[in-house]
Amino acid sequence: MENIIDGLKNMLKEQVSINIDDIKLKISLDFKGEKKRKDELGKESEVKDMLKVIGGLTEDIQMDINVDEESQKITIEFKNKEDMINVQNILENLWEKASELLKKAFLGDFMAIKDLGDFTE
Amino acid sequence: MSKNIESDNNPFHLKWNFPQRKTYKDYTTSNIHIPMRDGVKIAVTICLPKGIDPEQKLPTLLYQTRYWRAAKLRIPFRWVLKETSIFTPSPALFTKRGYAIVYVDVRGCGASFGSRPYPFSKEEVKDGADIVDWIISQPWSNGNVVSNGISYTATTAEQLAVNNHPAVKAIMPGHGLWDAYTDVAFPGGCFDHAFVQLWSFVGRNLDQNNSKAFKELIPYLWLLMKGVKPIDIDTDQKILEEAKEEHLSNEYVYDLLHDKDFRDDSLPDGATPDEISSFIYQDQFEKSNVPILSWCAWLDSAYIDAHINRFINLKNPHIAIIGAWNHGALYPADPLNPDKPEVTPSPKERITTWIDFFDSILYGEEIKGKTLYYYTMGEEKWNKTQVWPPEGFTRMKWYLSENNTITTKKPENDAGEDNYKVSFTATSGRLNRWWTLLGLPIDYSNREKADKKLLTYTSPPFEEDVEITGHATITLFLRSTHDDGAIFAYLEEIDDNGNIHYFTDGNLRLIHRKISTDTPPYEILIPYHSFKKKDASPMIPGEITEVTFGFRPTSVLIRKGHRLKLAIAGADKDTFRKYPTDGKPTITIARNASYASYIDVPIKKKNNS
Numbered sequence: 261m262e263n264i265i266d267g268l269k270n271m272l273k274e275q276v277s278i279n280i281d282d283i284k285l286k287i288s289l290d291f292k293g294e295k296k297r298k299d300e301l302g303k304e305s306e307v308k309d310m311l312k313v314i315g316g317l318t319e320d321i322q323m324d325i326n327v328d329e330e331s332q333k334i335t336i337e338f339k340n341k342e343d344m345i346n347v348q349n350i351l352e353n354l355w356e357k358a359s360e361l362l363k364k365a366f367l368g369d370f371m372a373i374k375d376l377g378d379f380t381e
Numbered sequence: 382m383s384k385n386i387e388s389d390n391n392p393f394h395l396k397w398n399f400p401q402r403k404t405y406k407d408y409t410t411s412n413i414h415i416p417m418r419d420g421v422k423i424a425v426t427i428c429l430p431k432g433i434d435p436e437q438k439l440p441t442l443l444y445q446t447r448y449w450r451a452a453k454l455r456i457p458f459r460w461v462l463k464e465t466s467i468f469t470p471s472p473a474l475f476t477k478r479g480y481a482i483v484y485v486d487v488r489g490c491g492a493s494f495g496s497r498p499y500p501f502s503k504e505e506v507k508d509g510a511d512i513v514d515w516i517i518s519q520p521w522s523n524g525n526v527v528s529n530g531i532s533y534t535a536t537t538a539e540q541l542a543v544n545n546h547p548a549v550k551a552i553m554p555g556h557g558l559w560d561a562y563t564d565v566a567f568p569g570g571c572f573d574h575a576f577v578q579l580w581s582f583v584g585r586n587l588d589q590n591n592s593k594a595f596k597e598l599i600p601y602l603w604l605l606m607k608g609v610k611p612i613d614i615d616t617d618q619k620i621l622e623e624a625k626e627e628h629l630s631n632e633y634v635y636d637l638l639h640d641k642d643f644r645d646d647s648l649p650d651g652a653t654p655d656e657i658s659s660f661i662y663q664d665q666f667e668k669s670n671v672p673i674l675s676w677c678a679w680l681d682s683a684y685i686d687a688h689i690n691r692f693i694n695l696k697n698p699h700i701a702i703i704g705a706w707n708h709g710a711l712y713p714a715d716p717l718n719p720d721k722p723e724v725t726p727s728p729k730e731r732i733t734t735w736i737d738f739f740d741s742i743l744y745g746e747e748i749k750g751k752t753l754y755y756y757t758m759g760e761e762k763w764n765k766t767q768v769w770p771p772e773g774f775t776r777m778k779w780y781l782s783e784n785n786t787i788t789t790k791k792p793e794n795d796a797g798e799d800n801y802k803v804s805f806t807a808t809s810g811r812l813n814r815w816w817t818l819l820g821l822p823i824d825y826s827n828r829e830k831a832d833k834k835l836l837t838y839t840s841p842p843f844e845e846d847v848e849i850t851g852h853a854t855i856t857l858f859l860r861s862t863h864d865d866g867a868i869f870a871y872l873e874e875i876d877d878n879g880n881i882h883y884f885t886d887g888n889l890r891l892i893h894r895k896i897s898t899d900t901p902p903y904e905i906l907i908p909y910h911s912f913k914k915k916d917a918s919p920m921i922p923g924e925i926t927e928v929t930f931g932f933r934p935t936s937v938l939i940r941k942g943h944r945l946k947l948a949i950a951g952a953d954k955d956t957f958r959k960y961p962t963d964g965k966p967t968i969t970i971a972r973n974a975s976y977a978s979y980i981d982v983p984i985k986k987k988n989n990s
């Protein structure tokens with residue numbers, strides 16, 4: 261398990277690219293490698309959970325999340341630029357943060373996850 | 382053992398004899414339901430080495446669990462990790478060496494249908510044979526199945542052999558029970574309230590696909606896992622929801638046992654706690670003659686009793702290993718070397734040995750006879766023996782004596798006794814040998830503080846190094862102010878600097894004190910308490926009575942100049958139920974010529990010259 265955690269950040273970096281469209285106020289997560297089914301890509305609520313519980317998003321941001329199996333893409337659209345930059349900053353550090361949290365949790369650091377909040381599902 | 386070449390007594394240095402075979406880089410997974418004889422659908426995850434030829438035939442490792450056979454991971458983890466990533470070590474180590482793996486949710490659990498009246502029910506055991514039938518009918522199967530597991534899955538691996546299915550070629554129970562009453566629920570007749578309640582809580586949540594329960598207990602699993610992996614066609618999880626409905630009929634051991642006391646108390650369907658045990662299948666195990674590699678650790682709950690009892694009772698070809706680590710071997714657990722930073726061997730080294738064992742049986746040479754490899758704490762050395770207890774040890778008695786001492790000289794005075802008002806705040810902590818059943822590390826470094834609430838006796842410094850290996854026993858002549866109670870006895874060593882190191886313990890609820898003359902259900906090496914209703918009797922307040930019981934087996938080296946310490950308690954509040962329920966007894970322990978209380982310890986003096 262530890263070996264997997266150590267490589268997690270790079271695996272995410274290699275397989276998921278984050279693309280920003282400043283004009284259309286859109287962020288897309290583009291998946292490479294083996295094609296994933298829609299339920300493997302995730303639900304809208306799971307994307308929000310990821311941003312909040314793991315990413316630390318505290319504000320209730322209005323965003324439209326679209327999961328598209330055909331293009332292997334998750335697209336997040338925002339109403340204003342400030343919200344987009346907020347989520348962009350979270351996503352840019354998310355792979356590292358997820359890996360670090362998992363490692364701390366694996367080593368039994370209860371404090372590291374104590375205040376993370378709860379997943380909705 | 383056959384022709385394996387051994388460089389030393391370390392079982393992880395064994396040189397196994399089998400031909401090298403093709404290796405594989407990665408593996409594929411698929412998740413399906415398999416119908417059982419009664420129509421119940423059992424969920425399995427099949428891992429196959431990636432790139433096998435269509436005509437390639439493989440042996441299969443079968444792993445049957447009640448803790449989710451595979452996980453639906455949370456995102457982002459799900460995007461890059463397989464559903465089997467939760468397993469340590471990775472299944473890739475097996476598939477790399479040409480094994481198929483079939484992970485199974487046992488009936489009533491995970492994404493399987495059905496319900497369970499209690500763990501390891503007869504139906505659950507029979508499912509093993511149905512699953513093996515299914516495996517060997519697959520185009521990729523070469524007709525051979527082996528099974529391994531840790532803890533719960535150790536028992537499912539072991540009980541796979543009960544079916545006497547000819548395709549089952551070897552089993553590997555790690556940290557598995559033998560007698561559910563004494564090994565888990567009621568060690569020494571005392572109810573392990575903490576573990577049984579927590580384990581039932583975890584089980585209930587798992588069976589309802591609720592990973593939230595892990596947040597406080599096993600945080601990384603909570604962070605990583607959204608739930609159990611549904612079968613592949615169940616993209617909207619409707620099938621999983623139907624399975625969960627059936628799990629609502631499950632029974633949980635805390636509900637079944639929390640108001641019970643005796644080995645022969647009935648469960649709702651008329652069964653007894655023995656139905657959950659492995660020892661009841663001794664005849665079937667031996668008939669199968671399936672080779673066994675079993676492994677455990679000195680400080681793993683009473684599973685170390687299970688381990689020894691399995692070794693001495695079964696005639697099957699058997700390699701048994703006892704190390705110094707926690708339940709499941711993630712953390713080191715040698716109280717005489719508490720600063721050891723990480724567990725040895727590493728999980729990867731350990732699993733390599735396990736695969737070597739299976740390869741040897743499937744492709745190399747058969748295992749013959751029985752060998753037990755054990756690690757001596759304090760000496761940090763592996764030893765091996767064909768018999769247990771090992772040869773070359775003699776019994777030595779240390780008598781409880783005045784001024785809180787123990788001595789090899791039997792008391793000669795007619796008077797001599799110590800009063801102990803039971804402290805119900807006494808505890809061995811929540812990182813003790815019992816809580817490790819939840820996978821927690823083991824830490825007994827607080828014995829100096831803990832012993833202040835106990836009645837203690839200390840020996841003079843040893844004049845030479847002494848190895849203690851085997852089962853020590855304790856005999857106390859005592860009276861109590863109450864008709865119920867318990868004795869918890871701890872054996873410790875004190876080093877040159879006054880540091881106290883616990884190394885084993887034993888306990889007994891006093892109503893079970895009768896030494897039974899009946900034949901035990903299996904061979905045991907300590908005084909036999911039946912824990913049955915007919916043999917139970919309340920203490921008569923004020924009347925002296927003899928209480929004898931065994932310590933859990935150990936192997937430890939006490940160095941010259943160090944001292945042996947016996948600490949006696951009447952409770953262990955963070956683990957066991959309180960006996961008696963009401964009141965605070967005073968226990969008086971006699972230590973005089975008429976009533977000489979003592980411990981009886983298997984020792985070997987070492988040559989220090």
